Amino acid sequence: xxxxxxxxxxxxxxxxxxxxxxxxxxxxxxxxxxxxxxxxxxxxxxxxxxxxxxxxxxxxxxxxxxxxxxxxxxxxxxxxxxxxxxxxxxxxxxxxxxxxxxxxxxxxxxxxxxxxxxxxxxxxxxxxxxxxxxxxxxxxxxxxxxxxxxxxxxxxxxxxxxxxxxxxxxxxxxxxxxxxxxxxxxxxxxxxxxxxxxxxxxxxxxxxxxxxxxxxxxxxxxxxxxxxxxxxxxxxxxxxxxxxxxxxxxxxxxxxxxxxxxxxxxxxxxxxxxxxxxxxxxxxxxxxxxxxxxxxxxxxxxxxxxxxxxxxxxxxxxxxxxxxxxxxxxxxxxxxxxxxxxxxxxxxxxxxxxxxxxxxxxxxxxxxxxxxxxxxxxxxxxxxxxxxxx
Amino acid sequence: xxxxxxxxxxxxxxxxxxxxxxxxxxxxxxxxxxxxxxxxxxxxxxxxxxxxxxxxxxxxxxxxxxxxxxxxxxxxxxxxxxxxxxxxxxxxxxxxxxxxxxxxxxxxxxxxxxxxxxxxxxxxxxxxxxxxxxxxxxxxxxxxxxxxxxxxxxxxxxxxxxxxxxxxxxxxxxxxxxxxxxxxxxxxxxxxxxxxxxxxxxxxxxxxxxxxxxxxxxxxxxxxxxxxxxxxxxxxxxxxxxxxxxxxxxxxxxxxxxx
Numbered sequence: 001x002x003x004x005x006x007x008x009x010x011x012x013x014x015x016x017x018x019x020x021x022x023x024x025x026x027x028x029x030x031x032x033x034x035x036x037x038x039x040x041x042x043x044x045x046x047x048x049x050x051x052x053x054x055x056x057x058x059x060x061x062x063x064x065x066x067x068x069x070x071x072x073x074x075x076x077x078x079x080x081x082x083x084x085x086x087x088x089x090x091x092x093x094x095x096x097x098x099x100x101x102x103x104x105x106x107x108x109x110x111x112x113x114x115x116x117x118x119x120x121x122x123x124x125x126x127x128x129x130x131x132x133x134x135x136x137x138x139x140x141x142x143x144x145x146x147x148x149x150x151x152x153x154x155x156x157x158x159x160x161x162x163x164x165x166x167x168x169x170x171x172x173x174x175x176x177x178x179x180x181x182x183x184x185x186x187x188x189x190x191x192x193x194x195x196x197x198x199x200x201x202x203x204x205x206x207x208x209x210x211x212x213x214x215x216x217x218x219x220x221x222x223x224x225x226x227x228x229x230x231x232x233x234x235x236x237x238x239x240x241x242x243x244x245x246x247x248x249x250x251x252x253x254x255x256x257x258x259x260x261x262x263x264x265x266x267x268x269x270x271x272x273x274x275x276x277x278x279x280x281x282x283x284x285x286x287x288x289x290x291x292x293x294x295x296x297x298x299x300x301x302x303x304x305x306x307x308x309x310x311x312x313x314x315x316x317x318x319x320x321x322x323x324x325x326x327x328x329x330x331x332x333x334x335x336x337x338x339x340x341x342x343x344x345x346x347x348x349x350x351x352x353x354x355x356x357x358x359x360x361x362x363x364x365x366x367x368x369x370x371x372x373x374x375x376x377x378x379x380x381x382x383x384x385x386x387x388x389x390x
Numbered sequence: 391x392x393x394x395x396x397x398x399x400x401x402x403x404x405x406x407x408x409x410x411x412x413x414x415x416x417x418x419x420x421x422x423x424x425x426x427x428x429x430x431x432x433x434x435x436x437x438x439x440x441x442x443x444x445x446x447x448x449x450x451x452x453x454x455x456x457x458x459x460x461x462x463x464x465x466x467x468x469x470x471x472x473x474x475x476x477x478x479x480x481x482x483x484x485x486x487x488x489x490x491x492x493x494x495x496x497x498x499x500x501x502x503x504x505x506x507x508x509x510x511x512x513x514x515x516x517x518x519x520x521x522x523x524x525x526x527x528x529x530x531x532x533x534x535x536x537x538x539x540x541x542x543x544x545x546x547x548x549x550x551x552x553x554x555x556x557x558x559x560x561x562x563x564x565x566x567x568x569x570x571x572x573x574x575x576x577x578x579x580x581x582x583x584x585x586x587x588x589x590x591x592x593x594x595x596x597x598x599x600x601x602x603x604x605x606x607x608x609x610x611x612x613x614x615x616x617x618x619x620x621x622x623x624x625x626x627x628x629x630x631x632x633x634x635x636x637x638x639x640x641x642x643x644x645x646x647x648x649x
Contacts, residue, residue, distance in 0.1 A: 025525075133525060140566035141455070169453065278527055284562035288447070291562065292554035295546050 093123020140284025197226030267363025407432025417482030534598025
């Protein structure tokens with residue numbers, strides 16, 4: 001199993017000043033670039049350490065938010081492409097339905113792939129609904145744009161006798177000719193985060209690796225099952241390496257220490273969904289059926305109930321405890337033995353997966369604690385993952 | 391409701407009343423709340439009410455996705471039905487469609503009545519003429535939309551499936567057609583001189599989505615338009631004051647006939 005360390009590079013110093021929204025409408029006077037620079041460097045140091053620990057690296061991006069100061073996922077990738085030598089680098093990823101220029105995305109990923117000598121894995125993401133407003137992209141045809149961008153990017157990265165013409169619905173280029181071409185053939189592995197069986201099936205049809213985030217004990221199995229089923233129908237080779245699961249991981253020399261680390265990382269879950277409600281479901285982002293349901297429940301229906309306990313009742317993420325998160329399968333925390341036992345139980349419950357996306361830093365977990373968390377994981381948990389047989 | 395095939399669009403059209411033809415183009419939301427207004431208009435005209443493709447769960451062909459498409463669709467409807475001297479009425483988003491029709495052709499249109507229309511950009515790049523309904527808190531949007539929201543806004547918790555689906559698809563369709571540039575066509579203002587038809591611009595005195603001031607600017611940009619304000623009404627005055635708005639359109643129509 002491959003493990004990937006992920007942090008949202010939170011700008012947590014602003015959090016005490018925020019109440020009803022951590023996103024979209026918060027002015028950046030709350031951001032101090034001097035503190036921000038220190039934070040960027042420490043987060044990058046933690047990723048660089050992963051090269052020594054044998055843990056791969058995952059970045060993402062969000063916009064206009066204090067929960068994630070990584071607004072361009074390929075910038076830390078670019079720094080780390082040179083700073084690291086061994087591990088693989090995954091951006092999960094690029095919101096290609098919200099970016100106006102897919103060719104630029106192909107260029108960024110290709111250049112990264114060459115500089116890193118073929119260590120890039122490229123994610124394409126729909127993006128959460130509150131990314132629509134910062135990008136001012138049309139929510140009602142987001143996925144149409146997403147798939148057109150996806151097709152164009154892959155064609156641009158795999159065409160070596162260009163230029164070629166592209167006059168689509170959303171994107172228009174008469175001379176597509178991406179330099180450099182990527183290192184990996186035919187192109188870096190493609191990932192997509194999914195949150196429903198429907199989108200898992202769409203990814204399976206195309207042989208993409210899916211990353212599932214915050215879906216836990218209850219929602220993950222049907223997503224993985226939908227992927228396996230569609231992959232079989234489409235004649236795509238099915239391996240556990242097509243499936244990735246994200247968990248918040250706190251490991252310590254004692255159970256108390258590991259759980260304390262997880263508790264701090266959990267501030268990610270407690271804050272990331274705090275958004276002014278008008279940005280939660282822009283019209284057309286969700287299906288008409290989902291939006292109709294949300295309408296009848298005063299807007300609380302869409303995205304509500306996303307976090308569920310093992311027995312299926314809704315957990316309010318703002319009040320989630322470590323015990324709640326472990327029960328829900330969102331977090332693996334405690335001693336190395338605890339973490340491995342929880343991981344193995346989850347792995348068996350969902351039918352296996354090939355990638356563990358480890359949120360090893362979140363919220364206010366300090367640099368020293370993060371280094372200790374990652375180091376202990378690499379020494380006492382990572383070697384045991386072979387026992388899972390993937 | 392019947393379906394009229396126009397090209398690849400299966401257009402939903404309801405017809406009521408007798409008299410000269412009046413085509414009503416609805417706004418982005420609150421379609422069901424226009425009933426009293428339609429009934430009143432049907433006492434004087436043969437009223438055609440359409441559902442724009444994509445609204446109310448209606449079909450929208452692939453690639454049909456702009457206000458230009460809607461304008462040509464309704465010009466085709468007038469041609470196909472051989473309607474002439476039509477009273478064209480457009481509310482909010484429907485007013486934008488009506489303007490886009492009239493800059494293309496007023497051949498079959500006798501009179502134009504715009505009710506708090508969208509579609510034109512007057513202010514500078516850092517000002518907004520049209521309130522951003524997607525960025526304001528929901529209760530503020532309601533206060534800006536209606537003079538008395540509590541009398542008009544449905545209890546969403548009590549909607550049945552079909553009603554909720556209809557409203558959700560109206561909202562998605564409005565976003566599809568109007569998200570960016572936001573509820574306007576940057577080029578439309580340049581061509582407003584082509585709206586060579588007597589025009590009544592009706593405005594809810596308390597419209598907080600688009601202010602009456604915008605209506606005055608619009609009147610000044612059109613060849614033959616005057617503004618009439620409706621008291622105790624917001625962005626959809628024909629919903630809050632159906633009789634006042636219908637009276638205004640009737641007076642306007644009579645005056646033009648006499649001229």
